[in-house]
Amino acid sequence: MTTLTAATRTKVLQRQGAAVALAVMVVVSWLTFPRFGSLDNLRDLALQGSFLAVIALGMTFVIITGGIDLSVGSLYALGGVLAAWGSQHGFLTALLLPLVVCGGIGLINGLLIARTNMAPFIVTLASLLFARGLLLAITDEGANTYQVVPDSAFVELGRGTVAGFGYPIFIAAALCVLGGAILNRTGFGQNVFATGGAEQSAILMGVPVARTKVLVYTMSGTLAGLAGALTAAYLQSGVTVIGVGTELDAIAVVVIGGTLLTGGMGTVLGTVIGVGLIKVIQNVINQIGTLDSNYQSVVSGVFLLIVVVLQRILRR
Amino acid sequence: MTLTATRTRWLQDNGVYVAVGALLLFNALFTANFMTLGNFTTQLVQAAPVLIVALGMALVIGTEGVDLSVGAVMALAAAIIPLYLGAGPVPAILMALVAGLAAGAFNGFLVARVGIQPIVATLALLVGGRGLALVIANGQLVPLHDPAFLALGTDDVLGIPISVLIAGLLALTIAGLTNRTTFGRQLVAVGGNRRAATLTGLPVNRVLVGVYAICGVLAAIAGVLATSRLAASDPADMGLLMELSAITAVVVGGTPLTGGKVRVLGTVMGVVLMQLVRATLIKHNLPDSIAQMIQAAIIVAAVYVARERR
Amino acid sequence: TSRESPQTAASGGPAASAAQQQSAGPGCTRSRTGYPQVDVKGATVGFSQSEKEANPFRTAETQSIRDEASKKGVNLLVTNAQSDLNKQISDIKSLLDRGAKLLIVAPLNSDGLQPAFDAAKAKQVPVITIDRKVTSQPCTDYLTFIGSDFVEQGKRAAQQMIKATGGSGKVAILLGSSGNNVTVDRTKGFKDGIANSGLQVVAEQTAEFDRSKGQAVMEQLIQSNPGITAVYAENDEMGLGAVTALKAAGKTPGKDVKIVSVDGTRSAVQLVADGSYTAVIESNPRFGPLAFETLEKFARGDEIPQSIVISDDEYDTSNAAQKLGNAY
Amino acid sequence: MPTDPVIEVAGVTKTFAGVRALDDVDFTLHRGEIHALVGENGAGKSTLIKVLTGIHTPDGGRIRRNGRISTIYQEVNLVPLMSVAANLFLGREPRNRIGLIDRARRDAEAAELLKSYGITADVSSPLGTLAVGEQQMVALARAVEADADVVIMDEPTSSLEPREVETLLEVVHKLHEAGIAIIYVSHRMDELYRICDTVTVLRDGKNVHSGPLKELPRIELVSLMLGRSVNEIQKHGTTAFGEDHHADTRPVLEARNLTSRPRINGVDVTIRPGEVVGLAGLLGSGRTETAKAIIGALPLDDGTVLVAGTPVPRNVKAATRAGISMLAEDRKTEGIIPNLSVRENIVLAALPRLSRFGVISRKKQDRIVDTFVKRLRIKVSSPEQKVAELSGGNQQKVLLARWLCTEPRILLLDEPTRGIDVGAKAEVQALIDELAREGLAVMLISSELDELLDGADRLVVLRDGAVAGELEGAQLTREHVLAAIAAEVMDDADSH
């Protein structure tokens, strides 16, 4: 029986830790860089964040069950390629094909993890390779880049705007609200927490742990596929070179958002804040403008470090 | 105990050896010029740096951690070599190892003292470390010419390439360390149940910092050897994705990611297996797409066999 | 992202001094685009680089743009997409946002930059893409492309190879990164080029434009195919790795095994001069002068061709020693 | 009263890697009966329960279930990070109109429900913040509310206080009246005889006796469990403690003003060599904290710990080196290293002593392990067996062995006999006695009053994290202790 010290306070602070960091970053950037607050810049920030947010939403569920999904970067790229190819056959094919295929790979991840007791890290690492291989196979080793049929409804999905804000922003926002509701207000959500909090206990309490895991990885795969499809619609082509290292970005934002990597605790809101933080940092590096490209990753690393250390200190 | 249960248990413990045997057999039968001394030497030389990194990774995984920064540490080591090579190979290598030690100790500090989860703690160095290496090297690949330094990568002792010899010795050392020393057993205890280890009065923080430091030094050694073999310091590419190769090898070798157990010989075999898989795929000239999918299948199969039964 | 894809020594044209081949097809004038006139001198120009300046090609490319910009008295803004396509789009948008009136873009990929081009179009900012051609529409989506023809580079590598081997033998190809269009084009050009010769491709494996992977893959190939007599490497780095591997296997690169690669880095050209490398097809990264000259022409209202393809130089044993100074 | 069976088990066998945990077991549970399931540690009780509930699949035999089963497992099996209310209602949360979980209603219902079990904790805080006993009550409430035909309780009282035990027994009584059948596992004889109708005795995985309990004399029950003759057993009393110990004069351990707000507040404890000091108090009174504070595992706001007059730095390592050892209360998360073998678990704390220049001597290890496996009669197939495969009681002995082989001067025992069978319990108690005689200073925390009264030479009574009194000699009676503890109960009553 684990005993916690003042865990309630912890939970609140943890959530606020990232939010406070984000607020500070935004205010400082706004004051330092006049262009930061321009509507164009904010629109672009939100749009760029929306693709990552969709992927990270699935990752949040996975991590709360105590797992991890390394395959999302590859599935993201694969989803884009499939969507672009599918766009020749109409809107529905373009949208559904990536969801079905990437969701299917996620389902296989989930089945392997839930039924065979293999570590999520290694199973999804294998599907990272597999999905990349599949992507190369259907693009003739990358020689073929499928273009999205121009001026189709599918392009509109990625490029359309409301008040200048792209559709993907609204889609991501809707999904996050839905995800939050599922996590906190449904039986499935409770099962997700229980599975990650204490798997053995959850089994003894009658939680369908295996089913929960399968669902969570399927969801993560599907969402990565969806993010790929949205990206393809936005870029108007099924670019093969995207998604490398995206899994690490997704994990980073989830953790920055206060979700415990060991499982059992986490929030969708935190993840959204994490996405915001990473994108703002990237944006600020651009605003500085003169930073040598080699220094940029040093700065990103240091920022990541500062945020996690701060959060850890706040949590005490 | 039933016979099948015994057999499953045996396969679980020895699956990786069976897989290596099967792959050797396949190659002996179907791959041209495979059964030559030169070919085996090549495989061992290529596997040596991965093995050295994987040994450190196995220790870290034994403590229920993971070190994503090993590739970046290799890059750091590579970037440092040319800075000090003017003073001779020994100072250059020492400085590289010191950098590895510092990086590892820093990771250990974050994990043990600050209490950050290992994946995130080492992710920071994965992101920033290679950038730092590039900053040090000014983004340039530097060809190296010091013959004594290059000998590390090309020479052999009694027919055994130096890098293979070093990797072998390190494997023996790490095996002795984990199984025969107080430190090794404390490490496994920390990985098995950290709270209990703390309440038992084990020096948990010291063990953790030590383990990450060892992992950092080993990654730096691997970086030095790989640099010497390449005859160039290439921080942009050195050790790229090494963390995933090393973790894969460790897990395929039967060390569970849940900690509390370290299999050194299994790790060696895991590295050999993945090396043979790569060699087989290249030698049979399979396209990259198929090669990646086959690798995925082999990883899953190997880990499936070695998995812990509930 | 946190991890850069391996360097793509994607390449460009020849030295700025080299002769230009202007492609046929209708040109592009400012009046056709309806864009305002922007004097290059004193203008704010944005340059979006695709990858870290961590290889000779990228370093030289960025440096060339910077040098020329300061020569022309331009206020230059530079971003680096760190091999992340989405970041390159935001980079370009942020350059526009920060007031760039002219853009030079080194695209990370041939496809996928449409949103960035659309943003530039909306602000009536002309975009010159360098070193890699994109699949969008010239003159509407972007102004023009300056760089070399990768397929052509592959073909010329094939010609060098045929010349060196007498048109027969077994070739191994060291491919660049999978999914990259530079890889695709240089492979296609080379294979087309050797189609009617007696050269036979016995292995083609990716070494991801990386020297150590080139070395590792070559070590494997030379074991399983001891009869290999030629190696085509799609960039110099992989070729240099192959040289190390071949030497270790007791072969004499340049003699027993011919090596041809694309790029024109100093290390490779030096080896050609030393005789342990067969030939290097150049890809010159010094786009600065040409890019700004084109922008000036556009401002003056001159017609700009759809693409400005530059004839690549090449180094072989006959000229490498003299031309070593041109290498980067 | 026995009517139709709700559970029928015939010829069930279950084998774990080399251990036959259940061997051809027949077992029948009738509607409405309270059935005691007893046996030594490792006899197979928990395994039988897990087979009944479908957690383990038996290797052979037949099981017929005739109704819904709800179980409280031996180790508290709840999710510490989730809120109390979420744990209570996991799987059957109240919903609002559109089918989403109604959190406000859930929390309100949870608070209401727990009040009837005497728990007033904040139901929206994580379960892990509750004391172990409170967690056990939550598990109980959860199981009882599940609308089952059968409720299985595997050692439900092992971490409960007398007051809570009463609450629990009341609940059992109510269930019984509602016609629900109960399987009750406990090592506490008093409880069994108070509430159970029938009994099944397991020994080495076999059912050695099934029948009515009341007709079975206590001594015979014990003899069935242990497989020893009645005469042999009659020599022992309720506990195995001997006379009082003669303590040295100068205290070896002095803990002064231990404060870690809000859990403990200025606790003073001194122990002399050869003395057993008991810590008494209600759940949450701060006994575990006091022990943890002494060993340096709890960050302190104030206070010092002196061993033989020298202050000890505030960390476990230093405390261990100074000769303090603590047997933790929760062996699953704070004691055993599950992956390691019995041998490695035993020698863990003593490793530095068993090695030269950091290299461990296997021979010395084997000798020590052998000694302690024999002395504590740890039931293992081999010292190389994984400790996770041992029954709870045997795990506890392994942990005791771990501490004893460091040759400590001060031993802090937090619930050392929890979940240990009568036989082993007597052995452990005798051992504590013996250790004290050998000059060890022992601090004994126990929820069993008898154990404290018989075992301790002096009792420190804690209340709300502060010392409420010290009892010695003639004061060591049930009444005095209860009076000291009960002050809180009075206070509670006043404030209501």
Ligand SMILES: Nc1ncnc2c1ncn2[C@@H]1O[C@H](COP(=O)(O)OP(=O)(O)OP(=O)(O)O)[C@@H](O)[C@H]1O
């Ligand atoms: N998962 C397991 N793997 C291997 N052996 C096991 C496992 N679970 C139980 N055993 C073994 O089965 C036997 C019966 O254990 P069980 O837990 O049923 O005992 P118990 O009667 O509940 O004891 P206690 O009173 O100590 O709780 C023991 O010898 C134990 O070591």
Ligand SMILES: Nc1ncnc2c1ncn2[C@@H]1O[C@H](COP(=O)(O)OP(=O)(O)OP(=O)(O)O)[C@@H](O)[C@H]1O
């Ligand atoms: N409010 C709380 N916050 C944090 N931890 C708590 C809290 N209440 C109880 N605990 C934990 O619960 C455990 C038991 O509490 P405590 O030590 O006060 O009880 P105790 O007197 O030792 O009783 P017992 O040993 O019978 O459980 C301790 O480990 C303590 O850390």
Ligand SMILES: [Mg+2]
């Ligand atoms: Mg039990």
Ligand SMILES: [Mg+2]
């Ligand atoms: Mg306690």
